[in-house]
Amino acid sequence: MQSQDVAPRHPRSASRPAAGVEQAEAALVEHYPRLVRIAYLVLPPGLGRSRRVLSAHSLTQRALPRGRSAASAIPAQSRGDDGDPGYAYLRRQVLRTALEAGRAAKRGPWPRRAALPPLLPQVWGLRLFPRSGGADELALDQRLASLPAPARAAYVLRGLERLPDAVVRQVLASAGVADPGAALRQADRLPARHALLESPEFDPCSLQARPTDLLRRRQHTRAALAAAAALAVCGALVALPGGGWGPDGAAAPAYAQNPAAEAALDPGRLTRAAPAAWRTSARLDFSVWPARGDLTGDTALLRRALAVWARPGGAVRVSATPGTASGGPAGPPQLLYAGTVDAARVVILHDGLRIVRYAEPQGSTAGAALDFARVDGASGPEASAVVLDRSDGNVRYLTAPWVRAAAQRDLLKPSSAALDLGLSDGVTGPLAGTARQTGACTSWRVLRLTGDGGSQLLSDLGELVPARLTTGRPAAPHGAAGAAGLRAWAPFACALGAVRGQGVRSVNAWRFAEQPLPGSGGTAAWVCTRTETWRGAGPRVLAQVRVPGGTYGAVAARAEDVPACGARDPHVLAGVLWKSRTDTWYLLAAGDADTASVTATGGVSATASGPLLAARAEQGTRAELKGTLKGGGALEALH
Incomplete structure (x- = not known):
């Protein structure tokens, strides 16, 4: 029997005969978990998890054609769809009714049948919902909820059914989607995390059960008829101007009541x-x-x-x-x-x-x-402060109970004194914010908090929780509040402006190399800054170099969604063109201390033993860098 976690595949046949109701029934029994999963993913997220579960089972069970006569044969599928006709027919019916549930009624005051609560199956006294997944599943569920139903269907057909786009267009068109191409383009906005679609988070056949409000059920059992009548009256009042439950402050009106939701709002x-x-x-x-x-x-x-x-x-x-x-x-x-x-x-x-x-x-x-x-x-330094208020370009923070002192520092002036902000019931005085700093970067003010675990630096990046600043090797970063950490961050602080509003958790600055410059040009400092986010995805890595006489670091290479310069891959290699005092151009390249050799190809052909390379080059030359680690592994350069 086909596993529920593998998309059904059947060999092509030269001729595709029409499939009868019996074939559809067999396909339903064999692939029922997958069909219900498709329905659950396409149904409107606003229905709630429990109702989506029941609706997914209901519309899947209604997908069978009515009657068992030969006249109710299922048409053979169009070319390009490898599925057997029975399964493909059921999938199309499931998609059609799931899509209808998300559409408004065409005419008249009555909703479509698919949008109503299912008649069968019904579960009394229990709430059923799939098992909770991890952070990746939660993020995908939120992103799917932001898509219209046709785009969700396109994403599911691509990822769960593994259908090519040409077949996806055919299936969507047969399910009543007016513009399948637009649905595919909208689905392209989501990352292709297709393996997550098969996780328990989206499995309406593997469920958890919780009771509804037991006390309320007990109190209302004897008054069921009266409660139904009262509900009907309330429903009528809601439809009238000014009737029903009114708004609570700036909240929208509550047109339905749910015991669990009410408990959360008490x-x-x-x-x-x-x-x-x-x-x-x-x-x-x-x-x-x-x-x-x-x-x-x-x-x-x-x-x-x-x-x-x-x-x-x-x-x-x-x-x-x-x-x-x-x-x-x-x-x-x-x-x-x-x-x-x-x-x-x-x-x-x-x-x-x-x-x-x-x-x-x-x-x-x-x-x-x-x-x-x-x-x-979040724990320790990451749970030390929350933005309480922003006013006139200043920020006040609510700090953790273990914080004893709060001060303001300017990262661009590491030798300047810290300005005490004071604490009153955990609330700091106003600190000049950097979230909306525009123009030339002449200062970067950060929050220094001191508590039982020492001092930490936090930077406002336009979010509720400030980002923690650290220094050191990726495998063992530490707080940057000390004198060495302040000096390490000073030339690179302005680069923090590029990650405002990205859900930043922490940023680490690691000086991975120091390179003597040709022609007695002094020593260049190579620093890698890695930005970690709360969602885990989307880390940003910058390789920056600071040459003698330069106030700020210059970006030599950047990358996103790579493990380099992080705890999983604590290595980095980057290069940059540099002009000496004698107007001679050089290709400079540097890797971390574990780099055994560096090779340049393309516009520059050179090899150096160890982590540093300096070779004559022409202005505008483009070169490819490769490195070898001391353990024998390959090291790719950041671009």
């Missing part, structure tokens, strides 16, 4: 860490931050913050760092702060994976803002 159920919990905790992370601020007892403010988080209104300004889900809380979150900051009321919440900041002007809910940042796995 300010009385917010979790709060004990003030001294961090002193005895095995980990120093956001979970041990106590609730601070002068408004932690303002139930109305907390209710508005939770309601806007769950259903932000159209006037709410919502932002999220790349790879951060912006959906509502799965359960009661933790309160970190609620207070007044610079003429605004601010609430900071933490749900274990994200930091969420809600802010509204004093005396009004108009102009509310909601910001999300991913912080899963």
